[in-house]
Amino acid sequence: MLIKNLLYPNQDAIDTVVPLSASALEAAIELAKIQLLGLQNQQGFWVFELEADCTIPAEYILMMHYLDEIDPVLQSKIANFLRGQQNPDGSYPLYKGGAGDISCTIKVYYALKLAGDDILSPTLLMAGEWIRAQGGAAQANVFTRIMLAMFEQVPWRATPFLPVEIMLLPKWFPFHIDKVSYWSRTVMVPLSILCSYKVKARNPGKIGVSELFLIPPDQEKNYFSHVKTPLGKAILLLDRLGQRLESFIPDGIRRKATAKAHNWFMARLNGIDGLGAIFTAMVSAYEVMDYLGVPADDPQRQIARAAIDKLLVVKHDSAYCQPCVSPIWDTGLAALTLQEVDHQASDPQTQQALATALHWLAGKQLRDEPGDWQIQRPHLAGGGWAFQFGNSYYPDVDDTAVVAVAMLQAHDQIFAENIQRAGVWIAGMQSRNGGYGAFDADNTSYYLNQIPFADHGALLDPPTADVSGRCMMLLSQLVKQNPQYQAIIDKCIAYLRAQQENDGSWFGRWGTNYIYGTWSVLYGYEAAGIPRNDPGIQKAVIWLKSKQHSDGGWGEDNLSYHDASVRGEADTSTAFHTALAILALLSAGETQSPAVESGVQHLLKTQQADGFWHDDSFNAPGFPKFFYLKYHGYDKFFPLWALARYRNQRFVKVAEEMQHDGS
Structure with a gap:
């Protein structure tokens, strides 16, 4: 707890917002960075338990x-x-x-x-x-x-x-x-x-x-009592008829x-x-x-x-x-984190780790392999990444956006073709409504969720705000070289505006939940250059600040998937949600905000002696309401990402401006 002692010599005042020490912040970042680098596989990837x-x-x-x-x-x-x-x-x-x-x-x-x-x-x-x-x-x-x-x-x-x-x-x-x-x-x-x-x-x-069983299974007559809607009952009738006719x-x-x-x-x-x-x-x-x-x-x-x-x-x-493994996702996010950490320093060890990671990722890109996504887009060339070590039929839109952004930020021409292919593929996977699903385009036959087999309500892969925000994050950085992407970006922005909740938040399909979704969209909005005084952004900022806990952190329970009235809420703060809220607010231009500063202080207070943070909570749905996941890497790289981005905007940027003014 060295960092905590440097910042808070008066233990009775740890819940108050006091000026941050740049040296203590730097020490916290360095400690977490060293630990994250130590978990990289020799081949270049990171993979955490799922x-x-x-x-x-x-x-x-x-x-x-x-x-x-x-x-x-x-x-x-x-x-x-x-x-x-x-x-x-x-x-x-x-x-x-x-x-x-x-x-x-x-x-x-x-x-x-x-x-x-x-x-x-x-x-x-x-x-x-x-x-x-x-x-x-x-x-x-x-x-x-x-x-x-x-x-x-x-x-x-x-x-x-x-x-x-x-x-x-x-x-x-x-x-x-x-x-x-x-x-x-x-x-x-x-x-x-x-x-x-x-x-x-x-x-x-x-x-x-x-x-x-309360009733002997052979005598039970209510196995499908959960079917309530008229359409569901009609489909169930056909289902039962099909069973009776199966012998024919x-x-x-x-x-x-x-x-x-x-x-x-x-x-x-x-x-x-x-x-x-x-x-x-x-x-x-x-x-x-x-x-x-x-x-x-x-x-x-x-x-x-x-x-x-x-x-x-x-x-x-x-x-x-585990239900699956997540090396591409973990490696892409770890790379983005370390790029933020090393934004100015150019530490040789970090740069070597990033180079190894990005070259490993480059070798995992799916180019002309067959994929089921080609059913919707038969003329679209390959260029995506999967979520797992190998999944050639099913590249992941979300992973592709994250990995391609990491390659863009490396500013290395060796990845130019990888990035170009990814951009073309992402642009081509847009659904008609402007949004993006995770693996398919226009996978929106919602009536199929009424079939008896689909009692989990997750038979489909429709567009979602969180994936769409990250696709916009990528395309917005490619639009200068590819002006044709602007129409795709504009359509995606229109989709995201329509998806914003009345309270200012966005739903998080692939991470818990509205804090995750709001971070994803605000990150995409920032990349697209949407002015920070935009009413939608300001509404999201107000919502995020309203959900901050008295200890400076944020948290959200998976209960918000079942009851939207508790969106953005939890009994305790988590490092994961605190980091997402900080990143979202920074994307919205809230660098000087007391909410951001107290959130950073919360991360510094809760950093463990090993440099990491520890959240017990499950932090993502597989299927909302029915199946949940815990990404064991989220409480390791997201807090580091937030601290580094805050440092870069609050201290490094100010120092650069002072130097520029002095010259």
Whole structure:
């Protein structure tokens, strides 16, 4: 706490705004920078743990028992992890500190029971009582009920109709896999085979969870009671009709559809990085390979399993499974952070780290590889980056914008072609409404969220404000060389103005939540040169300042995805949200603001002895309301980025101006 003592010799006054010491600020930046540099891989990338809720590690245990491929030591470590995540009321939440979720709790209960826990053990006893109090396991979501059907715990009528024949539907049909998001199609295609053939888990111990049901599963009639809307009920009627008529599907049609689905996901297996590079899709594909008789020693099957196991985080006495990994995203953001840190200093170590990182990123650009995005943009050349180490069919718009900006800021002609390709690709991925989705353009068939399979409400990848702000950040820096981008930028600005909330904030689809979204847009506005007295910017500034805590920090709970009245609010401050708020205010020209200064002081006070910060909270949604993530890097590089940018604007810029005036 050396920095804190330098700034606050009077401990009783730490919550007051006092003049900042430039030397103390510099010392804090240097300490965090050294630590961040120390975490860089020798190849040049950064990758931090990406933690999800307990459904993912629970599903890993379920997968082992589904296939009868059980590793007792690993299972024991995952079970130890799961036991430690339980809420005091016996439930399991979707994010730390959140309310219990019945589907997550059911999966953890089943996984721990498969791992050998007795139903009278404290963990299962409390979880079971909580599940029954919520109406029992019949209230689980669709994905959980499909798992229960494969383990023969519920009848298949408890699941939505997902026939493999969806692969044969024409593109004009109301449902087609090209009309849903990348993550949906990579999960649905192999899963449709498992559901069509009603594949059964091996479940060597024949362990079930009948004790979690209030009504025997075969007698339960309300598996779809959650469907409330007229459109949803109409689609459900067609779904139920389809199930009754399934037996009339000719065998030849089913074989043809199965072959097409198999060929589709096998072409996208993605080597050691796995189908879609996401856990749920990888597991479905691996289980289908087993069902179709691919032998255990087959090289493709072995690689598919290795891709799943690469997601494990194994420690001495516990383990969990990540939903995916984030090296491109982590490296791009770390590079932007270090560029801000080294804005004036040109430290050789930092410059070498940046050069290594950017060259590694350059080698990961997807150029002319096939991608599902080409369905919407068949004539658009490649040029994007994925989110993971490898995901050639699915480059990420957000990652591409961040990486290309980092390359632009390097001012090195060696990256000129990378940047040019990225700009063309980003410009071409704009949706008709002016915004940007994460992986697809115009992925907006909203009626599909009414199908029974989509009870998570995240079947699509529509444009969002946060991604759009970062795309504008890139294109605005390229427009001088490419004037044709101005029309695209103007259209994006119009979209963002329409997306601003009445209170001045913007929604954050890929980070928690309105503070994240507001930072993203204000960063893009700054790059686009929108005047800082713009009413939309000023409204956002007022909103951000109104959400600052008395300790100088900011925080936002994932509850804001469920209840918009608490947007921008949390019981405690986090380094992540404090950093985002500072960065957003700096983009809005609030360098001299007391709010910014007290936010910087909060970061200095909460910096740990190792130079980093520590937030327990989950800081991003996978799917808002249903699936949340914790990026373990966010409380490391975002606070450093904020401190460096503040220093550069408050101290370095002032010194430059004084020097200029003196000359």
